[in-house]
Amino acid sequence: PYQAGHRPALGSDVAWGESNAVVFCNSVLGARTNRYGDFLDIACAITGRAPDYGLHRPENRLARLVFDVSGLSASFLASEIAWPVLGSLYGREVGNAIGVVTGVAGHPGEDALKAFGAAAASSGAVGLFHIAGVTPEAPDVAAILAGPEPEAVIRVTPEMVAKARAGLSTAAAAKTIDAVAIGSPHLSHAEFDSLERLIAGRQLAVPVYACTGRHALALLEKDGRRKRLEASGVVIVADTCVVVTPIMPDIGNGVLMTNSGKFAHYAPGNTGYAVLYASLADCVESAVLGKPVFTDVAA
Structure with a gap:
């Protein structure tokens, strides 16, 4: 809000x-x-x-x-x-x-x-x-x-x-990922702009769970972007998130990639998924390929 x-x-x-x-x-x-x-x-x-x-x-x-x-x-x-x-x-x-x-x-x-x-x-x-x-x-x-x-x-x-x-990562040696979760706190309209630009119309190999609020979602629906994102494999989650609501499948030993420090902190205990932390750009590339990609800037 x-x-x-x-x-x-x-x-x-x-x-x-x-x-x-x-x-x-x-x-x-x-x-x-x-x-x-x-x-x-x-x-x-x-x-x-x-x-x-x-x-x-x-x-x-x-x-x-x-x-x-x-x-x-x-x-x-x-x-x-x-x-x-x-x-x-x-x-x-x-x-x-x-x-x-x-x-x-x-x-x-x-x-x-x-x-x-x-x-x-x-x-x-x-x-x-x-x-x-x-x-x-x-x-x-x-x-x-x-x-x-x-x-x-x-x-x-x-x-x-x-x-x-x-x-922030608990699955550093993972060779594949099962999902990406972003939006904790909820994605803003500007963050959806970045997500759509990075996906660039490509098909995702694993789902990206994008958590947001109803206000940002209404803007996505107004300009037709929700359909485009969902067609690529984005799962939009409104008014809740994947660490407090059982939305992701319970697959056992799953690996979740995220750009959220809060998700990284809570996801292992709340979802059962091990976590890889990365930038949004690397999360998207990893979702496209189905395996971890890291190209981040060092401190």
């Missing part, structure tokens, strides 16, 4: 659930919410009130540590594959602490921030992150730090990134 029109304003208080929605709301939109569980969020909706604590308070939103990615290559930071990997590493390193990412030269795009936050909230308990010069509450490092100096500085190295990336 946060990419379909319901976007609370900077500084507004809301009560949201779902880890990737909470971290997007706090970090990318700059609205304020805690990680509300089921029924507590409903109680907030009924009463129009939320507890005055945690990330609703401005002083609790200040960063206490720095996550420095300036040691990584510009080509890697500009790639789609970087952000789920960095999010997974960030979550494991910071836990539930508030940090600010430094060393990012330009805005990576909303979908990249969405992927970073979802992975960070899966591997850690991240409810809020800042990126200096990118996210709305962090025009620079000094503006968002809780004190004159950070309590800790995590200097990210290419070796740390390589280890984090390897940790």
